[in-house]
Amino acid sequence: MGRTRNTAIQPRKPRQPRQPKKPYLNISIERVQDLLDGTDVDNLKIFPTNDDMQKIEIEKDGILMSTGYKRCSLCFAILRATGGHTGRHFELCQLRQQDNQLLCQQIIPSKSDMKSYIATFIIKTGLSISLCENSALREMLTNVILRGQSDDGTISSIFPGRTAVREEIVSQLDFYKQEIKDALTYHVNTSMVNVVVDFGKISHDFISIKVSLIVDIDRGDGTWFWQLSIVPIGMFVYKEESKSAKDINECLKNSFSSYGWEPEKAGNSYFTADAARNMQCTGSRYFQGYIRCLAHFSNTLARRIFTPYANSMMTPNQKNILSKLLEIINQSIKLAGLIKNNQNAKRRIQKIEIMKYLDENKVYLKLIEECLEPINKMCTFSQKDEIITNFVIPFYALTVEHFSKLAKSSDEIRAKVGLSAQEVLRVNSDIISPEHCLAFYLDPRRNAKNQAILDDHNMNIDLYQQSLIALQTISTNLQLDQPVAIQSNIANLDSMDIIARATTPEEQPPETTQEEFSKYILQRNSVDLTVFWPANKNTYPKLYKVARKVFSILVSEATSERAFSNAKFLYRPNRENLETSFLENLLLAYEAEKSTACFINPPI
Structure with missing residues (x-):
């Protein structure tokens, strides 16, 4: 026999009286530290806690009053009593103490x-x-x-x-x-x-x-x-x-x-x-020092400024600093042009100096091009309203490109560029101020967020590029004479009948691109495209790859409209090789804009 459930109402347990809250003493951490450091500690009470910390209380009129602070039992640091930071501090302090005992005993x-x-x-x-x-x-x-x-x-x-x-x-x-x-x-x-x-x-x-x-x-x-x-x-x-x-x-x-x-x-x-050694150059090595410093500066600038400050606002002081940097770049370009057009420069430059520049600067010109590669990518994928990127980096890239072209044109030009770099450093030596430390400060906590935005942007660009490659491949396989669309009763069928017919096991997919396109034209005007392509990916494998990239556009309606505009612009060069009707059918842009404003990642 099973147990019978006691359905009788149990009497309620009497409620325990609530303990009165301990009085709280409003005191600063500096005052607590002074009390701990002082000699009169009769009223100061320290009790151990379960988290290996020490609770600090003050006795006043026979009543213990909480200060709201705890003290670490290892390093005796004073922390606020509430929050999980006390436990983390003790664990870190404990590990640090163990490591320090072995750190100085380590044999290198x-x-x-x-x-x-x-x-x-x-x-x-x-x-x-x-x-x-x-x-x-x-x-x-x-x-x-x-x-x-x-x-x-x-x-x-x-x-x-x-x-x-x-x-x-x-x-x-x-x-x-x-x-x-x-x-x-x-x-x-x-x-x-x-x-x-x-x-x-x-x-x-x-x-x-x-x-x-x-x-x-x-x-x-x-x-x-x-x-x-x-x-x-x-x-x-x-x-x-x-x-x-x-x-x-x-x-x-x-x-x-x-x-x-x-x-x-x-x-x-x-x-x-450390780039201090790069700056300490003398005599004919001015050009080397300038190139190496510019390479180091550009590389550090791209890593520390343009990534974390992608969406931040600049202060007037930072804008002033960047304006001064811009003046350096413009002046260096002008000086390079003046020296290039000055015929008397040939008399002042000896042949031995020219050969020295030729031999020593090949490595640095290549180095600076490599360092500027991430900066050029940052310019490509950055927002148009980004002040820092569009205000400074294009001019740095222009300066380096200008110097590189001049240096590669002749041996004499290379030496002239070295003189111009020397003059730029001498004239503009007073513009570097302590505010650079503030303007160029790196906030690593924003790296992850900005890297995700950049990866998203690059992913969409890769999709368009892959679509372009697919279009070019299809256009080369198609013959010039495209078949005319045949009118049939299939246009009167509904979309479900077409999907059922397209997915019939007896129906084999076309073998060539020409057959695939001819069959696609028969069905293009009678089906909702957002329903047609998920069901016909095996029937039209080549066209499906392009259609999926066109329809899989992320986020909002405004982003969808920009994506369609970019797709049209991307495939514009192919209009000469492809018929207009075929391009419209293939990209599905016209119908897609009418049927749906945004088709997000269809379950294909």
């Missing part, structure tokens, strides 16, 4: 492992630029750079190197050396690592102002030197044998992923390549 097998060790050091220690920088340091570095730019000398004096302004700035850096040293040694074992701060190398490579550090690690059998760099915007590792920003970014991205670094923290860092 060879000097080639220098870069990976530095990346590991930065990532695992979690050193923030805010620990090593303040407004006074930023202002001092900016003044040094501006002073170097105002000097009308060689490129080495415009961009100060190790000896140009060393005596002037050493006295100003003593205060910051100890501060940065304390910030670095806080995360490592000071008995094994000796941090030496060196500000001797200060340079400006269009993008950042850098300050170098030398970390001296003694293993017992010798001393190894690693060079770190700190910039006012963030931190990066200086990879000596590579000048490519791509290589450094790939190295650091791999390090981020392997150690589980939080994307939010990685987004606050700024990584770039």
Whole structure:
């Protein structure tokens, strides 16, 4: 026998009285820190919590009042009590403590492992630029750079190197050396690592102002030197044998992923390549320095500006900076033209200098063309109302193309272009300002969104190109005399009868394109095209491929109208080879615009 269900109404349990809410004390995090650092802590109560944190409360009149803050039991950092960030902070802090215990005990097998060790050091220690920088340091570095730019000398004096302004700035850096040293040694074992701060190398490579550090690690059998760099915007590792920003970014991205670094923290860092050596050229190597710097600048510009700022608004200050860059480009083109038309330039240029330019600049001209390739693609697929892309990059591409053509025309022209580049750098040495750091700042969080938009755009363009190839293939196979459409009773049938007849097993698909087209004409005027093609993809395989690309157009009605317009424009050159009626039948543009405004991805 089964159990009988007790249907009697159970008495309701008495409700427990609600606990009174703990009083909340409105206090700032600075005040809490002062209380923790002070000596009078009788009223300050610290209790351990389940998430391995410490709850901070204050006793007032015999009542414990919540401050709303917690303290990490490992690094003693003060955090807000609510939110999931406390648990993530403790896990990261715990991993960091374990890594730091082994970091300084690691034996570097060879000097080639220098870069990976530095990346590991930065990532695992979690050193923030805010620990090593303040407004006074930023202002001092900016003044040094501006002073170097105002000097009308060689490129080495415009961009100060190790000896140009060393005596002037050493006295100003003593205060910051100890501060940065304390910030670095806080995360490592000071008995094994000796941090030496060196500000001797200060340079400006269009993008950042850098300050170098030398970390001296003694293993017992010798001393190894690693060079770190700190910039006012963030931190990066200086990879000596590579000048490519791509290589450094790939190295650091791999390090981020392997150690589980939080994307939010990685987004606050700024990584770039070092182009200071490219700028320090003298004599006949001015042209090389200009080309290499332009290549580095263009490559970095495309990666850091035009991708994240695809839909952003520019400030007036940024527009002013880009206007100055535009003046450089226009002036360089004018100077190149003046030198080209100046007959007296032949007397000032010696044959040996011409041959030197010819031999040394072939590699750099090829390099700059490769660096400008992604920029040209960005111009092609960017929106028309994008100010930055259409305002700057076409002129850079024009300048490089102009220089390349002049250099390839004759040996003498190549040397003249070198002189013009030298003059442009000398005249416009004062336009690079600290605002470039703001205008060229990279926001990595927008990369994914803008890359998806760009991929979408490229996908639609690829569809049109494939359709064009399919049309050209069909047009070459067709004969010039097209058959006339035969009037039959099939035009009076409804679409369902035609679909049933087209999908009959006994009916075989046409073998040639001519047969396929002839059979298609018999049915073209009697069926809704959006119903016809899904049911006849096996009957007309060649025409179906083109029809699917025409009908599979994404998103809104306005986008659909633009897509049809682009399709007509794309196939316009084929109107001479194809009859108008055949083109209309094949693309189905006229009927599709009448029957449906937007046919999104038919289930074919």
